Amino acid sequence: MSSAGPTPPGKPQVKALHCPGCGASLTVRSFGNAVTIVCENCRSILDAKDPNLQILQRFKAATGEYRPLIPLGTRGKIRSTDYEVIGFERRTIYVDGVPYSWHEYVLFNPYKGFRYLTEYNGHWNDVSILKALPDVQTDASPPTVKYLGETYKHFQTAKAETSFVLGEFPWQVRVGESVEVSDYVSPPRVLSSEATGDEVTWSMGEYMSGKDIWTTFRLSGTAPEPVGVYENQPSPMSADTRKIWVAFAAFLLVLVVMMIGFDMLARNEQAFSGSYKFDSRDHADASFVTDDFELKGHTSNVEVDTSTDLNNRWIYLNYALINEETGQAFDFGREVSYYHGYDSDGSWSEGGQNDSVAVPSVPPGRYYLRLEPEGDPQYGVTYYSVTVKRDVPQYSFYGLALLALLAPAILLTWRTLNFEHLRWAESDHPPIKLGSSDDD
Amino acid sequence: MIRNLYLIYGGVVLLGLSAAQYRGWSLATINEVKNVPRSVRDNPGSYRSIYSSFHHYTGGK
Numbered sequence: 001m002s003s004a005g006p007t008p009p010g011k012p013q014v015k016a017l018h019c020p021g022c023g024a025s026l027t028v029r030s031f032g033n034a035v036t037i038v039c040e041n042c043r044s045i046l047d048a049k050d051p052n053l054q055i056l057q058r059f060k061a062a063t064g065e066y067r068p069l070i071p072l073g074t075r076g077k078i079r080s081t082d083y084e085v086i087g088f089e090r091r092t093i094y095v096d097g098v099p100y101s102w103h104e105y106v107l108f109n110p111y112k113g114f115r116y117l118t119e120y121n122g123h124w125n126d127v128s129i130l131k132a133l134p135d136v137q138t139d140a141s142p143p144t145v146k147y148l149g150e151t152y153k154h155f156q157t158a159k160a161e162t163s164f165v166l167g168e169f170p171w172q173v174r175v176g177e178s179v180e181v182s183d184y185v186s187p188p189r190v191l192s193s194e195a196t197g198d199e200v201t202w203s204m205g206e207y208m209s210g211k212d213i214w215t216t217f218r219l220s221g222t223a224p225e226p227v228g229v230y231e232n233q234p235s236p237m238s239a240d241t242r243k244i245w246v247a248f249a250a251f252l253l254v255l256v257v258m259m260i261g262f263d264m265l266a267r268n269e270q271a272f273s274g275s276y277k278f279d280s281r282d283h284a285d286a287s288f289v290t291d292d293f294e295l296k297g298h299t300s301n302v303e304v305d306t307s308t309d310l311n312n313r314w315i316y317l318n319y320a321l322i323n324e325e326t327g328q329a330f331d332f333g334r335e336v337s338y339y340h341g342y343d344s345d346g347s348w349s350e351g352g353q354n355d356s357v358a359v360p361s362v363p364p365g366r367y368y369l370r371l372e373p374e375g376d377p378q379y380g381v382t383y384y385s386v387t388v389k390r391d392v393p394q395y396s397f398y399g400l401a402l403l404a405l406l407a408p409a410i411l412l413t414w415r416t417l418n419f420e421h422l423r424w425a426e427s428d429h430p431p432i433k434l435g436s437s438d439d440d
Numbered sequence: 441m442i443r444n445l446y447l448i449y450g451g452v453v454l455l456g457l458s459a460a461q462y463r464g465w466s467l468a469t470i471n472e473v474k475n476v477p478r479s480v481r482d483n484p485g486s487y488r489s490i491y492s493s494f495h496h497y498t499g500g501k
Contacts, residue, residue, distance in 0.1 A: 240442040240443055243442075243443040244442065244443055244446050247443060247446055247447055247450060248450075251450045251454065254454055255454065255457070258454065258457065258461070262458075262461040262462075285484075285485040287484040287485050287487070289480070289484045298462075299463060299464065300462070300463065300464035301464025301465070301466055302464075318489040319489075320473070320476070320487060320489055322476050322480065324478075324481070327474065327475045327476045327477065327478070328472070328473070328474060328475075329473040329474075329476040330470050330472055330473075331470070331471040331472070331473050332468065332469065332470045332471065333489065357466075357468045358464070358466035358467075358468055359466065359468065359470055360463075360464055360465045360470060361463050361464050362464065368481065370484050370489075372484070372489060391464060393461065394460070394461070394464075394465070394466060394467075397457055397460045397461065398457070401457040404453045405450055405453055408449065412442065
């Protein structure tokens with residue numbers, strides 16, 4: 001794209017002219033600011049600066065006719081200024097022999113001059129020509145461009161060929177002409193340079209949704225859905241991701257404060273302790289009950305700890321924590337086993353001599369334990385002790401809460417990274433593909 | 441929008457955690473039994489735990 005400043009208009013008017021190629025009437029909308037006009041009837045490119053409208057080129061679209069999504073002559077307000085669509089072109093680049101085409105619309109306002117819209121697969125950009133040169137840093141990898149304090153990363157450089165034109169253009173447009181286009185991105189903006197010979201034109205584009213374009217130009221129907229991720233398309237999640245990690249940090253702080261608070265407030269009080277001997281060779285009923293004990297405070301947990309002298313054997317304890325007054329019982333079984341040895345892999349061990357379990361939500365009151373140990377008859381005597389503690393902090397819930405808080409943040413971060421991965425996969429600097437090798 | 445949803449979600453998680461800590465919730469498998477007869481105190485063998493006669497581990501490596 002290239003442009004000159006507009007000639008200040010006199011009284012706005014539409015000038016009727018005729019194409020010297022086919023005689024069809026031409027509508028000139030840019031009040032003498034256009035450099036070339038394309039006849040909509042015979043596709044002759046005419047010199048708009050020549051009073052006789054000399055034919056500069058006649059072209060036949062190589063791959064067919066293209067109808068602009070925004071018809072020429074349509075008006076809409078962009079950044080509080082009314083613009084009219086006066087030109088349309090299709091441009092194509094080839095990457096590894098594969099053609100990628102996009103469309104550009106020339107917009108004109110008699111006071112503000114020219115502006116452009118680009119469209120690729122449903123992704124739109126509002127483009128204007130830069131008035132100052134950006135600072136290109138070619139030694140960086142990827143190369144960057146600085147403009148108005150913002151850094152843009154190089155995305156792609158390719159030869160773009162004009163393959164179809166329609167309407168008016170503020171430069172000498174030709175079908176088949178090619179320029180080297182380099183894009184530098186900092187979503188939602190993109191800086192583009194177009195180089196032809198020694199001349200370089202810089203423009204800045206800002207991403208727009210198709211819905212906004214349809215609203216701006218009051219177009220009928222709905223905008224085509226965007227396909228894929230575009231080079232300067234803003235990530236819909238990146239801002240949220242940052243905010244969620246900030247919120248996560250705050251939650252983590254609250255979690256730590258809660259842990260310290262509940263730890264300090266917990267009774268963590270021993271209510272009962274007893275030591276016992278179990279002879280598995282004795283065939284008599286091994287069940288017995290303990291003395292009763294008081295569980296104080298509000299409804300809370302009770303931790304039952306079992307310590308044994310097991311050595312390459314197991315013991316199973318049927319426990320029942322029974323409320324003496326209400327008859328409510330908490331019934332559970334605990335297996336304690338400890339094995340160790342030495343083999344070709346070295347020493348090994350399995351299990352442990354101690355066990356701990358938290359009985360949930362036990363109301364206050366007087367309780368006793370009913371125990372029934374079981375063991376292999378050939379083991380003989382096992383010594384064990386049982387300790388009952390009231391209101392003991394359970395750290396596993398903090399771990400679960402941490403995971404629950406972490407999961408959405410990780411999920412959102414993954415989606416953001418995936419979005420960026422898709423963006424850069426289409427660039428000259430694709431992300432490293434996992435699992436790829438030099439042999440590929 | 442997503443942040444607000446996350447704030448609500450995180451608040452619910454922390455409230456749940458507070459309830460779990462205060463009420464003494466546990467991840468252990470415990471069977472609650474109502475109306476255990478007082479006679480168990482004098483005759484412990486009359487109580488039948490649902491966990492008795494479980495298959496016990498007999499092994500080691």
